[in-house]
Amino acid sequence: xxxxxxxxxxxxxxxxxxxxxxxxxxxxxxxxxxxxxxxxxxxxxxxxxxxxxxxxxxxxxxxxxxxxxxxxxxxxxxxxxxxxxxxxxxxxxxxxxxxxxxxxxxxxxxxxxxxxxxxxxxxxxxxxxxxxxxxxxxxxxxxxxxxxxxxxxxxxxxxxxxxxxxxxxxxxxxxxxxxxxxxxxxxxxxxxxxxxxxxxxxxxxxxxxxxxxxxxxxxxxxxxxxxxxxxxxxxxxxxxxxxxxxxxxxxxxxxxxxxxxxxxxxxxxxxxxxxxxxxxxxxxxxxxxxxxxxxxxxxxxxxxxxxxxxxxxxxxxxxxxxxxxxxxxxxxxxxxxxxxxxxxxxxxxxxxxxxxxxxxxxxxxxxxxxxxxxxxxxxxxxxxxxxxxxxxxxxxxxxxxxxxxxxxxxxxxxxxxxxxxxxxxxxxxxxxxxxxxxxxxxxxxxxxxxxxxxxxxxxxxxxxxxxxxxxxxxxxxxxxxxxxxxxx
Amino acid sequence: xxxxxxxxxxxxxxxxxxxxxxxxxxxxxxxxxxxxxxxxxxxxxxxxxxxxxxxxxxxxxxxxxxxxxxxxxxxxxxxxxxxxxxxxxxxxxxxxxxxxxxxxxxxxxxxxxxxxxxxxxxxxxxxxxxxxxxxxxxxxxxxxxxxxxxxxxxxxxxxxxxxxxxxxxxxxxxxxxxxxxxxxxxxxxxxxxxxxxxxxxxxxxxxxxxxxxxxxxxxxxxxxxxxxxxxxxxxxxxxxxxxxxxxxxxxxxxxxxxxxxxxxxxxxxxxxxxxxxxxxxxxxxxxxxxxxxxxxxxxxxxxxxxxxxxxxxxxxxxxxxxxxxxxxxxxxxxxxxxxxxxxxxxxxxxxxxxxxxxxxxxxxxxxxxxxxxxxxxxxxxxxxxxxxxxxxxxxxxxxxxxxxxxxxxxxxxxxxxxxxxxxxxxxxxxxxxxxxxxxxxxxxxxxxxxxxxxxxxxxxxxxxxxxxxxxxxxxxxxxxxxxxxxxx
Numbered sequence: 002x003x004x005x006x007x008x009x010x011x012x013x014x015x016x017x018x019x020x021x022x023x024x025x026x027x028x029x030x031x032x033x034x035x036x037x038x039x040x041x042x043x044x045x046x047x048x049x050x051x052x053x054x055x056x057x058x059x060x061x062x063x064x065x066x067x068x069x070x071x072x073x074x075x076x077x078x079x080x081x082x083x084x085x086x087x088x089x090x091x092x093x094x095x096x097x098x099x100x101x102x103x104x105x106x107x108x109x110x111x112x113x114x115x116x117x118x119x120x121x122x123x124x125x126x127x128x129x130x131x132x133x134x135x136x137x138x139x140x141x142x143x144x145x146x147x148x149x150x151x152x153x154x155x156x157x158x159x160x161x162x163x164x165x166x167x168x169x170x171x172x173x174x175x176x177x178x179x180x181x182x183x184x185x186x187x188x189x190x191x192x193x194x195x196x197x198x199x200x201x202x203x204x205x206x207x208x209x210x211x212x213x214x215x216x217x218x219x220x221x222x223x224x225x226x227x228x229x230x231x232x233x234x235x236x237x238x239x240x241x242x243x244x245x246x247x248x249x250x251x252x253x254x255x256x257x258x259x260x261x262x263x264x265x266x267x268x269x270x271x272x273x274x275x276x277x278x279x280x281x282x283x284x285x286x287x288x289x290x291x292x293x294x295x296x297x298x299x300x301x302x303x304x305x306x307x308x309x310x311x312x313x314x315x316x317x318x319x320x321x322x323x324x325x326x327x328x329x330x331x332x333x334x335x336x337x338x339x340x341x342x343x344x345x346x347x348x349x350x351x352x353x354x355x356x357x358x359x360x361x362x363x364x365x366x367x368x369x370x371x372x373x374x375x376x377x378x379x380x381x382x383x384x385x386x387x388x389x390x391x392x393x394x395x396x397x398x399x400x401x402x403x404x405x406x407x408x409x410x411x412x413x414x415x416x417x418x419x420x421x422x423x424x425x426x427x428x429x430x431x432x433x434x435x436x437x438x439x440x441x442x443x444x445x446x447x448x449x450x451x452x453x454x455x456x457x458x459x460x461x462x463x464x465x466x467x468x469x470x471x472x473x474x475x476x477x478x479x480x481x482x483x484x485x486x487x488x489x
Numbered sequence: 490x491x492x493x494x495x496x497x498x499x500x501x502x503x504x505x506x507x508x509x510x511x512x513x514x515x516x517x518x519x520x521x522x523x524x525x526x527x528x529x530x531x532x533x534x535x536x537x538x539x540x541x542x543x544x545x546x547x548x549x550x551x552x553x554x555x556x557x558x559x560x561x562x563x564x565x566x567x568x569x570x571x572x573x574x575x576x577x578x579x580x581x582x583x584x585x586x587x588x589x590x591x592x593x594x595x596x597x598x599x600x601x602x603x604x605x606x607x608x609x610x611x612x613x614x615x616x617x618x619x620x621x622x623x624x625x626x627x628x629x630x631x632x633x634x635x636x637x638x639x640x641x642x643x644x645x646x647x648x649x650x651x652x653x654x655x656x657x658x659x660x661x662x663x664x665x666x667x668x669x670x671x672x673x674x675x676x677x678x679x680x681x682x683x684x685x686x687x688x689x690x691x692x693x694x695x696x697x698x699x700x701x702x703x704x705x706x707x708x709x710x711x712x713x714x715x716x717x718x719x720x721x722x723x724x725x726x727x728x729x730x731x732x733x734x735x736x737x738x739x740x741x742x743x744x745x746x747x748x749x750x751x752x753x754x755x756x757x758x759x760x761x762x763x764x765x766x767x768x769x770x771x772x773x774x775x776x777x778x779x780x781x782x783x784x785x786x787x788x789x790x791x792x793x794x795x796x797x798x799x800x801x802x803x804x805x806x807x808x809x810x811x812x813x814x815x816x817x818x819x820x821x822x823x824x825x826x827x828x829x830x831x832x833x834x835x836x837x838x839x840x841x842x843x844x845x846x847x848x849x850x851x852x853x854x855x856x857x858x859x860x861x862x863x864x865x866x867x868x869x870x871x872x873x874x875x876x877x878x879x880x881x882x883x884x885x886x887x888x889x890x891x892x893x894x895x896x897x898x899x900x901x902x903x904x905x906x907x908x909x910x911x912x913x914x915x916x917x918x919x920x921x922x923x924x925x926x927x928x929x930x931x932x933x934x935x936x937x938x939x940x941x942x943x944x945x946x947x948x949x950x951x952x953x954x955x956x957x958x959x960x961x962x963x964x965x966x967x968x969x970x971x972x973x974x975x976x977x
Binding site: 442 | 614637642643659663665666668676685690703732783785787789842845876912916922926929933938941943
């Protein structure tokens with residue numbers, strides 16, 4: 002079998018032995034991420050220590066071998082797919098986490114899962130807020146690569162807001178550290194934050210120091226329903242206008258509620274007038290799930306404000322009165338996304354962001370997009386930061402639906418940018434959003450980014466083919482495989 | 490008189506007319522910042538609109554004219570001094586601030602002062618936490634350039650943590666925007682954060698969108714005194730171990746307390762046993778000034794914990810029982826820095842950062858440094874984030890003292906880096922810290938930074954001569970001038 006980079010790969014094997022896997026099965030497993038678009042690498046390296054990575058990069062750089070770093074591959078954007086082949090570095094064995102309980106910091110290797118960091122912190126009374134929904138699987142390295150967010154973004158911030166320092170390697174294999182384990186650092190250009198969100202294209206992160214916050218002593222959960230989507234968006238704005246900052250403020254439109262009900266087999270508001278017709282979307286109501294977090298006293302204070310707001314603005318609301326009831330409410334949110342695959346076998350999940358002042362306009366736009374495309378477009382997301390997941394559902398074998406989906410995503414992205422929003426809030430660009438990068442950034446901005454890429458990775462070995470080239474992933478075949486985090 | 494860049498400056502004047510000042514007085518006033526080291530520019534441009542700046546840069550870039558952007562010039566690091574001459578852009582007229590009260594964001598032009606932003610936010614119930622002590626004078630553009638911090642860093646964060654989006658110009662004069670007015674943004678490389686802290690060397694910031702937090706409803710202030718510096722550092726660690734996050738936690742060593750007492754004419758702990766001998770440093774006690782902020786209920790809760798901690802660890806403490814008493818306690822902190830000039834006519838103010846786990850070691854080191862150098866080294870700063878201001882005081886005309894000061898600063902920087910700390914927490918590098926940049930960063934790190942500079946400013950026109958060259962500012966003469974924020 003012909004294999005490019007043969008001599009470099011041989012040297013790699015001599016150097017790292019069993020840490021290098023060139024088997025067909027190993028390469029196949031590393032050939033795709035959650036986008037399920039497959040590009041075969043020629044070798045998969047599983048470092049046992051961070052120091053293993055320097056020589057790999059040195060060799061790759063000298064021989065111009067593409068290198069794609071992967072954690073668990075939960076990204077939907079194709080960011081971890083080795084589009085140009087070459088080598089994949091699998092970080093899963095670098096998964097150490099320690100907590101500095103005095104300073105309120107976590108020291109984590111890139112392969113540690115977000116949930117493992119949260120659990121280690123919680124054991125010492127600390128809280129790591131960023132929580133992508135894949136947190137049981139995804140790694141902090143991946144979170145850093147795409148600047149992952151989650152439901153706590155509005156009040157607490159995203160991954161970037163919690164990264165204090167990074168260490169890792171330049172594509173030359175040289176070891177670097179950006180920042181120290183201190184909350185202040187103003188010495189030299191900030192390459193730490195340039196690496197964050199750069200999707201593995203500027204350097205390889207092997208470890209991070211993360212900021213923690215005191216674990217909130219109390220949480221309180223309320224589910225609210227609204228007349229329609231526009232009313233829900235408007236009500237959220239009214240809440241923020243009072244300067245109430247819920248820890249979580251999750252919106253689900255009627256289609257998302259319907260998906261959740263199908264998945265859980267329960268009606269979201271049992272007994273309410275609008276829960277009568279099980280299959281009828283119009284008989285549902287959009288909901289906002291609110292969670293307050295803080296000290297007991299603080300939550301007690303805010304709760305009164307939120308209940309008064311619900312009374313004035315919602316058509317129904319339900320307070321969780323026990324841990325079990327909280328779980329039940331959250332089940333609605335957790336199940337809605339996977340259950341969407343009953344509306345179509347394919348999903349374009351667009352994690353766009355809308356400035357709060359345009360919530361009303363955006364609600365009207367989504368309603369018109371649903372009508373015009375004639376596709377199900379269940380939409381849910383984080384109203385405290387405007388980061389909404391617009392899920393365009395279609396059947397791949399149906400050319401009319403595929404075309405409508407493609408047109409809808411394009412219209413969506415243009416509208417988002419016209420409203421002063423972002424084409425991605427927490428997923429990154431990868432391959433999936435490459436057609437829209439130039440809607441967000443003017444030519445000078447793109448040139449500046451490319452100049453930075455060229456400066457830090459002159460031979461272009463790190464995750465090549467992402468970000469700047471234009472790839473329409475909906476035209477690619479997908480591997481048929483069930484990933485652990487896929488909808489059952 | 491010979492003037493370099495003559496033809497370019499003529500074109501500039503034709504283009505911008507009265508916005509260009511080439512008078513001797515105008516150029517002199519723009520020739521130095523708070524470091525008082527003077528380098529004459531050939532023209533000072535005062536843009537009336539942000540759009541004025543594009544053509545200035547375009548012209549400068551084509552003619553390779555150095556461009557230094559200045560706000561008020563409060564920096565102590567020499568960052569705003571036009572070391573290579575050329576043109577200075579003075580941003581003070583671009584000072585518009587508007588508040589988006591729903592989204593909790595401030596939109597500010599680069600020349601707005603930090604205090605003006607705080608006041609505009611406060612008027613709508615919002616709070617902008619970063620608060621350099623020069624906040625009544627310094628501009629947000631300058632804060633962004635050096636990633637300014639202040640007393641609220643431990644709990645709230647620094648300037649970087651509050652910048653949502655930036656707009657401005659590349660050195661080519663091309664307009665760029667980094668980020669949108671949204672709390673999430675994950676689309677493309679993050680040049681926003683690369684600009685922040687880059688000291689005007691990578692681009693020109695003209696405006697920023699800033700994150701605000703709800704104005705705390707309650708504040709509570711406590712002054713505590715400790716047996717000695719080591720006891721104070723140790724007590725602070727114990728407080729943080731309880732996961733108490735004061736909004737402010739300011740430390741003043743005995744020398745700083747003495748300075749404050751001289752400046753205010755009051756003893757910090759009147760009536761206490763150790764306030765008897767007015768001139769004796771050893772008869773003073775180091776203090777920690779604590780401020781809690783939050784909802785009424787939250788502050789009430791935390792107060793009990795802090796009082797119990799003070800009872801167990803402090804030798805004396807005093808709670809402010811009125812707004813006037815709060816002001817009195819803060820007066821101590823505010824006066825100590827300026828009053829240090831009674832200990833020497835020159836100050837090396839080093840805003841280093843120490844990881845919390847090394848507080849004990851650092852307290853011992855500072856004590857030994859004072860003994861070894863035989864200089865007054867009053868030290869104060871922000872214990873919640875380890876950012877301490879070590880003020881090495883000496884008389885410039887005394888060669889022995891100057892030599893001792895230079896040796897002390899070198900020893901300090903080496904120790905800070907050996908303890909895993911940062912050579913600057915909030916001032917930046919400018920000229921003053923250039924001798925120490927390579928202690929903090931290994932050669933690969935410095936090369937990467939220089940590559941980024943070259944990529945974004947290929948002709949090297951933006952604030953040249955800073956960061957990477959080595960300048961020992963203590964060898965330069967200083968202009969004799971009283972700046973508005975100097976000690977009276």
